[in-house]
Amino acid sequence: MLPDLTQYLWIVWLVLAGVFIIIELLTLEFTFLMIGAGSLIGGLGVNLLGGPWWLQIAAAAAISALLLFTIRPLLLKLLHRGEPARTNVDALYGMGGRVVAAFVDGEGGSVRLDNGETWTARLAAGAVNAGVGVRVTVDRVLGATVEVSPAAPATPASTEGSTP
Structure with a gap:
């Protein structure tokens, strides 16, 4: 059974x-x-x-x-809502950084990006020569080199018309 x-x-x-x-x-x-x-x-x-x-x-x-x-x-x-996160080289575009080695004729400088990486850099065409410590922004990535331009200086908030 x-x-x-x-x-x-x-x-x-x-x-x-x-x-x-x-x-x-x-x-x-x-x-x-x-x-x-x-x-x-x-x-x-x-x-x-x-x-x-x-x-x-x-x-x-x-x-x-x-x-x-x-x-x-x-x-x-x-x-799937929201914008997908940028990764790898795509995340470098628009990232800020500071010059750690001076540029010689717009070539051969070095920048430390805000993510902590140090990259060989060159200045973008028409950019003013940036000294050590100047804030820069990544415009392009060219292989192992980033092309940077000096970041726009921060403008102080306007205090006109405000009451103390």
């Missing part, structure tokens, strides 16, 4: 949900997370309420589809 295997379906639903969540951790697209939640809520939920196996599968599929088409787009929108 064989045991009724449908009494162990709750274990199958837990294993399926675990597998889907592990796959989600590898893909990070919220698809398998929704399927795993559907398995837990629909499949395991109906199982614990004593529903037949076919109703468990139908409930898991329906809830997974509902989550995929309603919650997943909202989560993806939240995840």
Whole structure:
């Protein structure tokens, strides 16, 4: 006499949900997370309420589809909002720094950027020669050299019209 295997379906639903969540951790697209939640809520939920196996599968599929088409787009929108962070060389454009080695005829200087890196630098065309300690801004990256121009001096806030 064989045991009724449908009494162990709750274990199958837990294993399926675990597998889907592990796959989600590898893909990070919220698809398998929704399927795993559907398995837990629909499949395991109906199982614990004593529903037949076919109703468990139908409930898991329906809830997974509902989550995929309603919650997943909202989560993806939240995840991808905002401007992507600039990295590597792209992050250098517009970055400030200070001259640490003087420029000779606009070539061969050295700057320490605000991120702590020291780069070989040259002055941009038409830029005034910058001495040691002068603030500069990165205009271009040319291989292992940055092209810089002196940063605009900070203007003090106007106090005209303000009351003491």
